[in-house]
Amino acid sequence: MDATLKLWLVIVVVGALNYFSRLSFxxxxxxxxxxxxxxxxxxxxxxxxxxxxxxxxxxxxPPTVMPALPTPKMLAxxxxxxxxxxxxSTLKTLVAGMIALWLLQALAxxxx
Amino acid sequence: MxxxxxxxxxxxxxxxxxxxxxxxxxxxxLGMSAIIFSGAAQIIxxxxxxxxxxxxxxxxTCVVMGLRFLMxxxxxxxxxxxxxxxxxxxLAFLLTDQAFAAAIRRYDAxxxxxxxxxxxxxxxxxxxxxxxxxxVVGYFTGNLVPAxxxxxxxxxxxxxxxxxxxFKNAPQIAAGVLAAVAVVAxxxxxxxxxxxxxxxxxxxxxxxxxxxxxxxTRR
Numbered sequence: 001m002d003a004t005l006k007l008w009l010v011i012v013v014v015g016a017l018n019y020f021s022r023l024s025f026x027x028x029x030x031x032x033x034x035x036x037x038x039x040x041x042x043x044x045x046x047x048x049x050x051x052x053x054x055x056x057x058x059x060x061x062p063p064t065v066m067p068a069l070p071t072p073k074m075l076a077x078x079x080x081x082x083x084x085x086x087x088x089s090t091l092k093t094l095v096a097g098m099i100a101l102w103l104l105q106a107l108a109x110x111x112x
Numbered sequence: 113m114x115x116x117x118x119x120x121x122x123x124x125x126x127x128x129x130x131x132x133x134x135x136x137x138x139x140x141x142l143g144m145s146a147i148i149f150s151g152a153a154q155i156i157x158x159x160x161x162x163x164x165x166x167x168x169x170x171x172x173t174c175v176v177m178g179l180r181f182l183m184x185x186x187x188x189x190x191x192x193x194x195x196x197x198x199x200x201x202x203l204a205f206l207l208t209d210q211a212f213a214a215a216i217r218r219y220d221a222x223x224x225x226x227x228x229x230x231x232x233x234x235x236x237x238x239x240x241x242x243x244x245x246x247x248v249v250g251y252f253t254g255n256l257v258p259a260x261x262x263x264x265x266x267x268x269x270x271x272x273x274x275x276x277x278x279f280k281n282a283p284q285i286a287a288g289v290l291a292a293v294a295v296v297a298x299x300x301x302x303x304x305x306x307x308x309x310x311x312x313x314x315x316x317x318x319x320x321x322x323x324x325x326x327x328x329t330r331r
Binding site for chain 2: 001003004006007008009010011012014015017018019020022023024025027028030032034037039040041042043044045046047048049050051052053054055056057058059062063064068074076077080082084085088089090091093096097098101102105
């Protein structure tokens with residue numbers, strides 16, 4: 001499929017379905033409450049989906065070649081996690097994570 | 113609202129960079145930021161497009177990520193009930209992680225539905241505008257930043273900032289750990305299906321552990 005067509009198909013369909021999710025209980029099911037089991041399951045969407053998205057970004061390559069030592073990115077992510085946990089601030093998390101990464105990379109270059 | 117806008121700047125820049133890296137035109141990048149209007153979905157879409165995944169897989173993965181909007185919609189709906197359908201439809205479009213958090217905080221502090229709704233509309237639109245600007249800036253400036261700065265690391269950092277506060281009880285931690293293990297273990301799956309498989313494994317696992325815990329404590 002043509003790349004441009006593919007992109008716009010994704011934009012329109014994902015845009016429409018996301019809008020449906022956003023509007024769902026405000027408009028379509030306004031008179032209904034969320035089924036209890038669905039309400040429970042939905043609470044795990046951010047933790048599960050975002051973790052699945054994050055982890056591969058921290059690995060140096062495909063998981064078949066797992067590093068023996070934690071890489072600077074893994075350690076910096078840990079630092080960022082602690083900062084995010086305590087501050088709930090995107091900005092502070094970003095600053096702490098980037099600085100941690102740069103320091104660890106400099107350190108790894110010196111040792112390595 | 114200003115702090116929320118400032119927090120969005122790096123995330124928006126990163127999404128613009130991602131769209132450029134996936135080979136989208138500026139109109140495609142703007143289409144993603146203006147219509148999808150969800151950083152997580154935009155990052156996934158850009159990554160999967162770059163990896164050559166089929167359209168159905170991209171849509172499915174983005175939509176599962178977007179299921180959290182069902183939760184936001186249900187939580188905010190009681191406050192929006194007195195508002196006109198027009199205003200409700202506009203607010204639904206502007207319902208993002210950040211706008212939801214700000215609106216709920218305001219309503220919980222006792223805001224009147226109409227006053228709170230108008231504030232939500234203003235803040236939501238400001239966030240939307242800020243999002244378009246940062247995405248466009250990211251699109252054009254992304255490749256000017258030297259690779260040695262590792263700016264791509266800002267992507268996982270934005271997600272870490274979003275989810276870290278969720279990890280406050282055992283089922284949530286289990287959902288995250290399960291998803292992490294599964295995404296690595298299932299790396300061999302084609303078309304990056306490991307992403308959605310791991311997400312679903314985490315959601316099901318977290319829910320099952322919560323149900324089991326409830327049953328245990330009720331005894």
